[in-house]
Amino acid sequence: MAVMANRPLLEIDNLSTHYxxxxxxxxxxxxxxxSLRINAGETLGIVGESGxxxxxxxxxILRVLPPAAQIVAGSMMFENEDLVRKSDNEMRHVRGKRIxxxxxxxxxxxxxxFTIGDQVAEPIRVHEGSRRAVAWQRAKDLLKAVRIPSPETxxxxxxxxxxxxxxxRIVGAIGISCxxxxxxxxxxxxxxxxxxxxxxxxxxxxLQREHGLALIFITHNLGIVARMCDQLAVMYAGxxxxxxxxxxxxNAPAHPYTEALLNSIPRMSDxxxxxxxxxxxxxxxxxxxxxxxxxxxxxxxxxxxxxETPPExxxxxGRTARCWLASASVQRGAA
Amino acid sequence: MMxxxxxxxxxxxxxARRGIxxxxxxxxxxxxxxSFAIESGRTLxxxxxxxxxxxxxxKLVLGLEEPTGGSIRFEGRxxxxxxxxxxxxxxxxxxxxxxxxxxxxxxxxxxxxxxAEPLVTNxxxxxxxxxxxxxxxxxxxxxxERSADLFPxxxxxxxxxxxxxxxxxxxxxxxIVLDEPVSALDVSIxxxxxxxxxxLQDQLGLSxxxxxxxxxxxxHMSHTIVVMYLGKIxxxxxxxxxxQTPKHPYTEALFSAALPxHPDERREEIILPGEVPSPLNPPAGCRFHPRCPHAxxxxxxxxxxxxxxxxxxxxxxxYDRTQRDAATTAGIQFAxxxxxxxxxxxxx
Numbered sequence: 001m002a003v004m005a006n007r008p009l010l011e012i013d014n015l016s017t018h019y020x021x022x023x024x025x026x027x028x029x030x031x032x033x034x035s036l037r038i039n040a041g042e043t044l045g046i047v048g049e050s051g052x053x054x055x056x057x058x059x060x061i062l063r064v065l066p067p068a069a070q071i072v073a074g075s076m077m078f079e080n081e082d083l084v085r086k087s088d089n090e091m092r093h094v095r096g097k098r099i100x101x102x103x104x105x106x107x108x109x110x111x112x113x114f115t116i117g118d119q120v121a122e123p124i125r126v127h128e129g130s131r132r133a134v135a136w137q138r139a140k141d142l143l144k145a146v147r148i149p150s151p152e153t154x155x156x157x158x159x160x161x162x163x164x165x166x167x168x169r170i171v172g173a174i175g176i177s178c179x180x181x182x183x184x185x186x187x188x189x190x191x192x193x194x195x196x197x198x199x200x201x202x203x204x205x206x207l208q209r210e211h212g213l214a215l216i217f218i219t220h221n222l223g224i225v226a227r228m229c230d231q232l233a234v235m236y237a238g239x240x241x242x243x244x245x246x247x248x249x250x251n252a253p254a255h256p257y258t259e260a261l262l263n264s265i266p267r268m269s270d271x272x273x274x275x276x277x278x279x280x281x282x283x284x285x286x287x288x289x290x291x292x293x294x295x296x297x298x299x300x301x302x303x304x305x306x307x308e309t310p311p312e313x314x315x316x317x318g319r320t321a322r323c324w325l326a327s328a329s330v331q332r333g334a335a
Numbered sequence: 336m337m338x339x340x341x342x343x344x345x346x347x348x349x350x351a352r353r354g355i356x357x358x359x360x361x362x363x364x365x366x367x368x369x370s371f372a373i374e375s376g377r378t379l380x381x382x383x384x385x386x387x388x389x390x391x392x393x394k395l396v397l398g399l400e401e402p403t404g405g406s407i408r409f410e411g412r413x414x415x416x417x418x419x420x421x422x423x424x425x426x427x428x429x430x431x432x433x434x435x436x437x438x439x440x441x442x443x444x445x446x447x448x449x450x451a452e453p454l455v456t457n458x459x460x461x462x463x464x465x466x467x468x469x470x471x472x473x474x475x476x477x478x479x480e481r482s483a484d485l486f487p488x489x490x491x492x493x494x495x496x497x498x499x500x501x502x503x504x505x506x507x508x509x510x511i512v513l514d515e516p517v518s519a520l521d522v523s524i525x526x527x528x529x530x531x532x533x534x535l536q537d538q539l540g541l542s543x544x545x546x547x548x549x550x551x552x553x554x555h556m557s558h559t560i561v562v563m564y565l566g567k568i569x570x571x572x573x574x575x576x577x578x579q580t581p582k583h584p585y586t587e588a589l590f591s592a593a594l595p596x597h598p599d600e601r602r603e604e605i606i607l608p609g610e611v612p613s614p615l616n617p618p619a620g621c622r623f624h625p626r627c628p629h630a631x632x633x634x635x636x637x638x639x640x641x642x643x644x645x646x647x648x649x650x651x652x653x654y655d656r657t658q659r660d661a662a663t664t665a666g667i668q669f670a671x672x673x674x675x676x677x678x679x680x681x682x683x
Contacts, residue, residue: 049521049522049523050521163610165610166610193384193385193548193611194384194548194550194589194592194593195384195588195589195592195606195607195611196384196610197592198591198592198604198605198606198607199606199607202604202606220521220522221522221594222522222596223551223593223594223595223596224594225598226594226595226596226597226598226600227594227595227598229598246598247598247599250597250598250599251599260523261522261523264522264523264525264526265522265526265551265596266526266529266549266551266552266554266555266556267551267555267596268550268551268554268578268579268590268593268596269579269596273555274530274533275526275529275530275555276526277523277526277527277530278523278524278526278527279527281491281493281494281524282521282523297523
């Protein structure tokens with residue numbers, strides 16, 4: 001995708017979200033010093049294992065964090081406004097209208113007691129103050145847009161009358177109902193069957209093209225990244241360890257964790273070859289090792305890795321990597 | 336080589352009822368007349384989407400469901416003809432590892448008790464013998480011996496799955512049913528478990544029935560792959576060639592829907608219309624025909640039989656000789672495209 005000359009749609013700088021215990025004694029750095037940007041019409045993939053902070057990052061962007069979590073540093077410039085400084089009331093006009101989110105489990109995001117029409121029409125009525133009849137007509141159009149057959153009858157039905165794939169498409173319809181600029185999808189296809197997943201990904205791509213949507217895909221699945229994304233941020237223990245164009249990262253990963261992840265996935269073409277496993281476990285975020293969090297599992301770790309945390313190095317090809325090995329090949333980053 | 340396990344014409348039909356007193360609404364043919372064989376020391380992978388019958392097949396093999404038709408032969412003997420000792424031997428020889436290691440291990444039992452439980456209930460072993468065997472098994476799955484005294488909550492997901500594997504190995508089984516054994520695990524841990532399973536197979540000569548929705552993992556682990564759709568086998572063949580050059584249109588769409596392993600990997604993307612129909616009322620003829628991009632008039636009328644096509648077994652009218660002779664252009668083009676199709680290799 002072409003690089004825009006003007007400012008990115010969303011520009012996250014040095015963002016940190018920590019979970020702080022009531023006495024303030026225990027701090028979990030769920031998101032730690034994260035910087036990312038996304039342009040209009042672009043797709044950013046955020047991959048990481050459970051506990052890497054990718055979902056907390058999404059909740060931070062939408063400012064829907066649980067009470068124990070706090071944004072302790074950084075800024076999120078979205079259309080020239082800092083989302084971090086916005087009041088809760090102001091955020092209410094951003095969520096669902098300018099930034100929308102799709103969650104993993106469509107049954108949990110739909111209310112079983114309301115009709116599909118009511119639920120798709122709700123954001124339109126809330127954000128645009130449209131009358132019910134008008135909003136319902138829009139809801140029917142949206143269902144058509146997400147390829148639900150016979151939308152006229154479907155609007156009057158309830159979520160239990162739909163299949164899993166249809167429900168996820170309805171959640172997608174709610175997501176785009178107010179024509180947001182940015183859509184965050186958190187593992188949107190995990191609960192779907194393969195052929196239904198293919199349908200859904202194709203649908204998201206079409207919607208993106210038609211509406212110039214920026215998409216953030218939060219996933220643990222590198223295959224989704226390979227198929228859908230332009231940019232990729234790899235998270236490990238709350239930090240972005242590598243960030244840059246997808247094809248660059250897949251062709252020549254700069255961080256050993258990225259490289260190990262790519263090597264550990266079975267491929268259709270070279271089956272029955274032994275997989276390269278990553279030894280050990282992902283770390284406990286409340287008791288991180290000193291130095292680089294990946295060092296205890298890293299095949300290339302040396303002395304410095306266990307003592308000092310590597311800063312974000314800017315690589316020549318527009319990538320960033322948090323690894324001492326990357327420092328050799330590039331100039332020092334701003335950090 | 337004699338297969339460890341052989342299923343012939345295996346069926347499991349469920350009666351669907353209306354309410355609790357209501358009469359029958361029809362029959363769900365969860366597994367409908369399928370035949371396959373698992374060779375000794377080899378892995379049979381089963382793929383397909385929800386409702387295709389792969390879990391029911393696993394349950395039938397594990398003896399958790401009674402088949403309504405057909406037979407299963409284990410080491411040449413029909414399960415129905417086994418006496419009590421034979422049944423006990425079968426249950427010892429066929430073990431399972433399930434998806435969620437958080438649900439499959441009792442939180443109140445120590446690891447040593449979890450692993451020893453099958454031994455204690457099935458065999459007469461002395462206390463010291465049990466301890467020795469537990470230590471052996473822990474070593475086999477790559478866990479420290481001191482793990483024996485701990486409880487499941489002290490382990491991560493990957494380690495728990497190792498414990499579940501150790502328990503499955505306790506009775507020295509011949510066949511292990513692996514139902515989504517890595518899908519609940521973190522990405523960086525999956526390769527550890529898949530490698531472990533492969534090592535154990537080589538070391539102990541185990542056979543696996545491997546069920547997973549991750550097609551690349553199935554292709555990686557299996558020697559033979561069975562593709563199921565709505566209770567039927569649509570294609571079966573060598574894992575490598577089937578994954579690279581699928582013959583049945585459903586297999587082709589399924590593998591094209593599998594996510595690429597590299598962004599430069601360009602594949603023909605086949606997006607199937609619609610969804611898997613209800614198994615209560617499957618389409619007439621070929622069950623796949625309403626979604627099939629190559630469907631012909633015969634597909635809606637006549638159910639295709641499984642037939643040998645080159646190195647594969649396929650149930651599809653496109654490969655019907657009579658159909659081809661009848662000059663159905665679509666069929667000929669399709670078959671030609673199949674045979675001339677280059678492999679789908681990734682660039683790396």
